[in-house]
Amino acid sequence: MKQIVELTLNGEPREMAAEGHRSLLDCLREELGLTGTKKGCDVGDCGACTVFVDGQPINACLMLAVEARGRTVETVEGLRPEGDVLHPLQEAFMRHGASQCGFCTPGILMMARKLLEENPDPTDAEIRFGLSGNICRCTGYTKIFDAVRSAARDIRQAGQQEATS
Amino acid sequence: MRRFAYHEPATLEDASRLLTDLGDDAHVFAGGTDLLVEIRERLRRVSDVVNIKSIPGMSDITWDEATGLTFGALVTARQLETLRGVQETYPNFAEALRQLGSIQVRGRATVVGNICRASPSADTIPPLIADRAIIHIYSPRGMRRIPLAEFFTGPGRTVLARGEIATGIVVPPPARQSGRAYIKHGRRKAMELATVGVAVSLERDGDRCLEARIALGAVGPVVLRAAGAEAILKGADLTDETLARAGEAAMADCTPISNVRASADYRRNMVGVLTRRALRTAMEANA
Numbered sequence: 001m002k003q004i005v006e007l008t009l010n011g012e013p014r015e016m017a018a019e020g021h022r023s024l025l026d027c028l029r030e031e032l033g034l035t036g037t038k039k040g041c042d043v044g045d046c047g048a049c050t051v052f053v054d055g056q057p058i059n060a061c062l063m064l065a066v067e068a069r070g071r072t073v074e075t076v077e078g079l080r081p082e083g084d085v086l087h088p089l090q091e092a093f094m095r096h097g098a099s100q101c102g103f104c105t106p107g108i109l110m111m112a113r114k115l116l117e118e119n120p121d122p123t124d125a126e127i128r129f130g131l132s133g134n135i136c137r138c139t140g141y142t143k144i145f146d147a148v149r150s151a152a153r154d155i156r157q158a159g160q161q162e163a164t165s
Numbered sequence: 166m167r168r169f170a171y172h173e174p175a176t177l178e179d180a181s182r183l184l185t186d187l188g189d190d191a192h193v194f195a196g197g198t199d200l201l202v203e204i205r206e207r208l209r210r211v212s213d214v215v216n217i218k219s220i221p222g223m224s225d226i227t228w229d230e231a232t233g234l235t236f237g238a239l240v241t242a243r244q245l246e247t248l249r250g251v252q253e254t255y256p257n258f259a260e261a262l263r264q265l266g267s268i269q270v271r272g273r274a275t276v277v278g279n280i281c282r283a284s285p286s287a288d289t290i291p292p293l294i295a296d297r298a299i300i301h302i303y304s305p306r307g308m309r310r311i312p313l314a315e316f317f318t319g320p321g322r323t324v325l326a327r328g329e330i331a332t333g334i335v336v337p338p339p340a341r342q343s344g345r346a347y348i349k350h351g352r353r354k355a356m357e358l359a360t361v362g363v364a365v366s367l368e369r370d371g372d373r374c375l376e377a378r379i380a381l382g383a384v385g386p387v388v389l390r391a392a393g394a395e396a397i398l399k400g401a402d403l404t405d406e407t408l409a410r411a412g413e414a415a416m417a418d419c420t421p422i423s424n425v426r427a428s429a430d431y432r433r434n435m436v437g438v439l440t441r442r443a444l445r446t447a448m449e450a451n452a
Contacts (some may be wrong), residue, residue: 002234007384019168020169020170020171020214021167021168021169021171021199021214042205043201043202043205043206044198044202044266044267044269045356047267047269050269053272056224056243056272057268057272058269058272058273059198059267059269059270059273061201062196062197062198062201062202062270063197063215063273064171064197064201064216066171067172067216067218096183098311111268111269114268122243131355132267132268132354132355133267133269133270133355133356134267136357138226
């Protein structure tokens with residue numbers, strides 16, 4: 001039996017029809033057409049389906065869609081601050097070649113965003129800890145860590161310029 | 166995903182009745198990080214999922230020096246991990262939480278769920294047993310409280326009867342001169358199940374050990390207390406020699422098996438090494 005689930009998705013009120021057994025991941029992709037969030041392992045190991053629910057990063061494959069009722073969900077599609085402006089993390093990932101096949105990238109961008117929101121100047125160990133739930137099989141992670149460090153610098157500098165202007 | 170019927174009861178009474186009426190293929194759903202995986206990988210037959218997240222009164226965390234740490238069945242691992250009181254007072258538990266799955270998993274997984282899954286390698290169980298945690302259980306006949314050390318009856322099995330629901334955990338406050346540690350041993354640092362987990366909670370008077378509680382994960386059908394090692398430590402001076410003897414006794418206390426992650430011999434050897442190390446850390450952490 002399908003239920004209508006009302007939620008706030010990337011800042012907009014939305015509703016979706018979901019059966020009780022369906023995951024948030026499947027409904028985001030198939031009911032709402034938001035295919036940026038990837039289905040990698042579907043058992044919470046790979047992190048490709050990372051989204052925020054009420055600000056908390058979670059694996060969308062391990063949440064039932066009906067649980068999203070009344071919640072605020074953010075996906076990688078909501079990462080860009082404006083229509084044609086990329087997030088500093090997206091810029092840095094392009095600059096550093098931090099994405100190869102790209103399948104893990106949406107989840108890593110979301111997790112890196114959370115990391116930098118909580119800790120604008122993370123150490124290498126803190127970056128590794130923050131991204132330890134996101135598996136990448138292409139890059140060997142080095143370029144991803146470079147990009148996150150670089151984006152952290154960009155965001156801090158932008159903040160300083162804003163403060164002094 | 167395999168289909169199942171979904172229920173969202175509003176009270177413990179309703180949840181308990183559903184679980185009783187629906188039978189053995191109905192399962193409590195809190196964090197869902199184990200249950201949904203088991204459904205998807207067909208490790209467990211599930212006809213009905215009973216989501217207990219709408220039941221009030223199980224989301225609170227309190228900490229004070231008189232009663233210790235109390236948290237409800239809906240409290241996530243990540244909530245506890247990021248709490249300063251947990252980090253400072255129960256560093257063994259905090260370390261176990263940091264080692265459980267990923268940040269995303271911990272954002273959903275509940276500690277009470279990790280306990281009720283009753284895996285011998287569950288990270289949160291050894292430190293909570295070492296700190297004498299009590300688990301609160303709703304039963305149709307009333308509430309009952311039992312020491313966590315007596316909660317497990319085998320791999321994946323607990324004393325919970327049909328219709329009973331674990332509602333929360335109380336961890337007593339630490340004794341004055343006490344220190345604690347948890348060491349997880351695995352083949353990799355992230356997203357790993359413990360090959361061996363050792364938790365220590367040590368109370369002392371100067372250099373003399375008043376009491377040590379040692380809990381060993383992944384080396385028996387349930388998380389074990391290392392009774393032989395604890396007996397050696399009780400009342401003894403905390404010298405290198407005592408620690409070495411305690412480590413050896415812990416090797417005799419455990420009953421590991423060989424499986425895909427490690428051999429029984431390797432596990433037993435690691436219990437000796439890690440017990441010594443955890444005791445050393447607990448001594449040095451001593452306030």
